[in-house]
Amino acid sequence: IASVNRGCSLITAAGGADVRILKDGMTRAPVFATDNIIHAKEVCDWVIAHETEIKAEAESTTRFGKITGIEVTTAGTSVFVRFSFFTGDAMGMNMVTIASAKAAGLICQKTGARLIALSGNWCTDKKPAAVNLVMGRGKTASAGVLLTQDLIGKVLKTDVASLLEVNTRKNLVGSARAGSFGFNAHAANIVAAMFIACGQDPAHVVEGSLCMTTVDPAPSGVYVSVTLPALPVGTVGGGTTVETQAECLRLLGVAGSGDPPGSNARKFAEIVAAGVLAGELSLLGALAAQHLARAHSTLGR
Structure with missing residues (x-):
């Protein structure tokens, strides 16, 4: 002091x-499983091409939350989608988790990817990480x-x-x-x-x-x-x-x-x-x- x-x-x-x-922007990054690296690339391409549709799905769950960015990356057959949200005056973890779940459901439905975890650690929450830096x-x-x-x-x-x-x-x-x-x-x-x-x-x-x-x-x-x-x-x-x-x-x-x-x-x-x-x-x-x-x-x- x-x-x-x-x-x-x-x-x-x-x-x-x-x-x-x-x-x-508060972040949440679900991880999805795909059949092979070709499928992984197709999932990434679909997410990038349908950002407007994904935003509408996610934002339907919240009054204040707005997606401000979507990033995608892969590791072999794993696909990570990092959503960034404006969350008003809330820190926003609960808000973005619920919204990301809705968006993840749409991604699975449209691409055949399997949601493995709603947080895939590319967020990254409560851990030292270069992505946050x-x-x-x-x-x-x-x-x-x-x-x-x-x-x-x-x-x-x-x-x-x-x-x-x-x-x-x-x-x-x-x-x-x-x-x-x-x-x-x-x-x-x-x-x-x-x-x-x-x-x-x-x-x-x-x-x-x-x-x-x-x-x-x-x-x-x-x-x-x-x-x-x-x-x-x-x-x-x-x-x-x-x-x-x-x-x-x-x-x-x-x-x-x-x-x-x-x-x-x-x-x-x-x-x-x-x-x-x-x-x-x-x-x-x-x-x-x-x-x-x-x-x-x-x-x-």
Whole structure:
């Protein structure tokens, strides 16, 4: 809390963070069995050629859900169809599961493929996966802030060059050397805390950990940003109805359904991204200033 608060103070002193939602789509990917690879290709071709028909079938099950994309791939005789849905202010897993079941029934009826599992793990739900890193799942959110050398020295007790080098050697090179899907300092800490406090599914923290932190040189200092490709969040349904969690969402001004639909969930994703940015700033600063061990010792952590 102390570290994130320091990051929040730095962002406030810098004039606030830039935040944007880049993509918005909850996914479900059924897996089908086919007779051979020729049949598998025919199923893929049919799905691509009949997207409008599939969308109508799936969307007949929901008031808010809209298919925003359909991707297909194969592995031998297995065919995977990855549906992406706009789900309004709901996180949307139940919504897209029901809609995908309806669409899968149509695919089976028209192609002769056999539905094996409504989730074929190409979604991918609650597991670290490159498909979510690259294509996104839930909300894809970015937050960034321009920091001057003066602010970096005053609040983080370090300098531009040190901040740049720590991020490059730790978050980028170190993560690549480890084969990590997360190129960040500790994004999952903030995602986990906000998910639990605000009634989100804590199992989705694994997707929230797929964050990339970047530090770019700027004329007056640096521009620090975080990009979270997979934030499955919502402001209605599930744990958001629990009293304490609902109160946290009200404090943030995002409880319940937004106008237009989806606006509250997107705003909440922006708040999570800004919180992650605050956490990254403070930890990068502590590492650059060689303060990490001292801070843990002082604060009893």
